[in-house]
Amino acid sequence: MITKPSHVPERLALLDSSAADPFLTEGLLKGEQVHAGIDLAKVVELLPEDDARWWVEPIRSLVEDAMFEFRQDRTRADAWLAPRLHATLRLTRREAADKRLWNHLSLAVAPDYVVWRHLSEPTAKKPERSVPAERFRGPADRQCFSRLWWAAELFRNGADYEPVEAACRNQDLIHSVLKKEIIDHRPTAQAVVRLLKNGLVTTGREVDGLSVAINAAGATLIYDILAPDQLRDPVHLRDWIAEAESAPPVERYELPKGPDEDPVPEESVVALTDYFAELFETAPVRGRKSGD
Incomplete structure (x- = not known):
């Protein structure tokens, strides 16, 4: 497995996708060789030096701990890393929508983590192991780090990251639901997590079927x-971001705290959980027989 680049920048920066392409080498995508990092540093746009959020060391420390802790089961790292990445990298949604930030994080700061997490296992049809390029610079629901940050942002319940852990334990939920605009409605996000936790929805096919049903119903019903x-x-988000300069490193064995926002009204979560449970009874789930 590859190691981190010999030159890791001290601070995050912005890296255009066109400038990133030359560093997505065959050796990197096969998990065999990483770039040195020095040439990449020449093509980035620097971020303001007076903002403590852009220091790289806390993120490097997180990914290294994740690789060690979950070396026997890489997929479990998502549920652990998502809330801690979000609480460490305190972004506004506008900042998080800038793909250039995630390009830099994945290619300049932690390409070894991207390979560790997303290097495929060999199969009969694809015997060579590889990492999809979109894990380095792809859409928000596929890129290695942006998918975790957005999952934490959309599934946290105010300051509580516990629903994020539940959501990120199901890979299909991240892939299916993050692409749906309706998940930006906080009671919807919490109701989906509630269905996962109570065991009504478990498999990837069920998650996908539920996601389709929720999105379709949302076109005619105002949630x-x-x-x-x-x-x-x-104000709560601005205060939380401003505290980044003095915030200690996030806890490894306890969940961090997000912005001090009010949680979702419980009665709204209950109402949507019941409604989605009814939708799920007739949702288009592949392989489900009539009457199941």
């Missing part, structure tokens, strides 16, 4: 009316 949410005060 805000059925399950209203509280308006979020942006």
Whole structure:
């Protein structure tokens, strides 16, 4: 397995996708060789030096701990890393929507983690192991680190990251639901997690079927009316971001705390959980027989 680049930058930066392409070498995608890092540092756009959020060391420490702790089961690292990455890299949604930040994180700071987490296992049809390029610079629901940050952002319940852990234990949920705009409705996100936790929805096919049903119903039913949410005060997020300079490293064995926002109204979560359970009874789940 490859190691980290010999030159790891001290601070995060912005890396255009076109500038990133030359570093997505065959050796890197096969998990055999990583770039040195020096040439990559020449093509980035630097971020403000007075912002403590861009220091790389806390992120490097997290990914190295994840690789050690979950070396026997790489997929379990997602549920552990997602809330801690979000609480360490305190971003606004506009900042998180900038793919250039994630390009730099995956290629300059932690390409060894991307390979460790997403290097495929050999099969009869594809005997050569490889990492899809989209894990380094791809859409938000596929890129190695952005998918975890957005999962934490959309599934946290105010300051509580516990629902994020539950959501990230199901790979299909991240792949299916993060692409649906409806998940930005906080009661919807919490209701989906509630269905996972109570065991009604378990398999990947069931998650995909539920996601399709929720999205289709959302076209004709306004979830805000059925399950209203509280308006979020942006002051809490701004304060949380401002505290990044003095915040200690996130705990490894306890969940961190997110922005001090009000949780989702419980009555709204209950209402949508019951409604989605009814939707799921007729959801298009592949392989499910009529009457199951």
